Amino acid sequence: ILNVEQSPQSLHVQEGDSTNFTCSFPSSNFYALHWYRWETAKSPEALFVMTLNGDEKKKGRISATLNTKEGYSYLYIKGSQPEDSATYLCALGTGANNLFFGTGTRLTVIP
Amino acid sequence: DAGVIQSPRHEVTEMGQEVTLRCKPISGHDYLFWYRQTMMRGLELLIYFNNNVPIDDSGMPEDRFSAKMPNASFSTLKIQPSEPRDSAVYFCASSPGQGYGYTFGSGTRLTVV
Numbered sequence: 001i002l003n004v005e006q007s008p009q010s011l012h013v014q015e016g017d018s019t020n021f022t023c024s025f026p027s028s029n030f031y032a033l034h035w036y037r038w039e040t041a042k043s044p045e046a047l048f049v050m051t052l053n054g055d056e057k058k059k060g061r062i063s064a065t066l067n068t069k070e071g072y073s074y075l076y077i078k079g080s081q082p083e084d085s086a087t088y089l090c091a092l093g094t095g096a097n098n099l100f101f102g103t104g105t106r107l108t109v110i111p
Numbered sequence: 112d113a114g115v116i117q118s119p120r121h122e123v124t125e126m127g128q129e130v131t132l133r134c135k136p137i138s139g140h141d142y143l144f145w146y147r148q149t150m151m152r153g154l155e156l157l158i159y160f161n162n163n164v165p166i167d168d169s170g171m172p173e174d175r176f177s178a179k180m181p182n183a184s185f186s187t188l189k190i191q192p193s194e195p196r197d198s199a200v201y202f203c204a205s206s207p208g209q210g211y212g213y214t215f216g217s218g219t220r221l222t223v224v
Contacts, residue, residue, distance in 0.1 A: 044154075046213060077132025
């Protein structure tokens with residue numbers, strides 16, 4: 001079992017604010033870093049899969065960066081909207097293609 | 112594609128009964144994963160398969176849990192006998208391979224009373 005930590009545990013922001021949160025992981029075990037978006041009463045949906053140090057991925061207003069040497073990834077949301085409210089999970093992939101999930105950052109965007 | 116299909120969506124059973132959860136992965140995905148979600152531990156990997164072969168079952172809590180994948184389009188997770196502490200949401204996910212995101216099913220909410 002690998003320790004994947006996410007912070008903060010929960011976050012409330014006003015609509016229109018930009019926000020970011022952190023995922024940290026043991027860099028020695030790195031193969032890939034995944035981000036998922038998990039809305040209440042639904043199942044997790046993949047946002048990004050990142051494999052290279054310095055990787056930066058973007059999907060609309062959401063982007064992510066990766067530092068494999070120091071073992072962290074940031075997820076950014078620009079101009080938060082109420083529909084962005086969800087739990088954002090990161091997961092560390094090892095060479096065996098199984099994922100170790102963090103416990104998530106629960107984002108609430110207040111209209 | 113209909114995505115990953117899990118059944119049933121909800122299961123309520125009495126302690127001691129056998130419970131079988133079912134999963135149909137996305138066609139062409141070589142990997143299938145069973146996860147359990149609890150408040151305390153978040154998403155825990157129970158077992159995963161590659162090309163229908165179990166690769167790592169170290170997350171299976173104890174001998175009461177077993178999983179099979181008889182073919183590429185079907186997997187089961189069985190709990191016998193079930194206990195109240197098994198109450199959780201069980202997710203199945205599939206993936207084409209390394210470097211690809213997982214596609215999760217909608218989960219089975221199990222309640223053991």
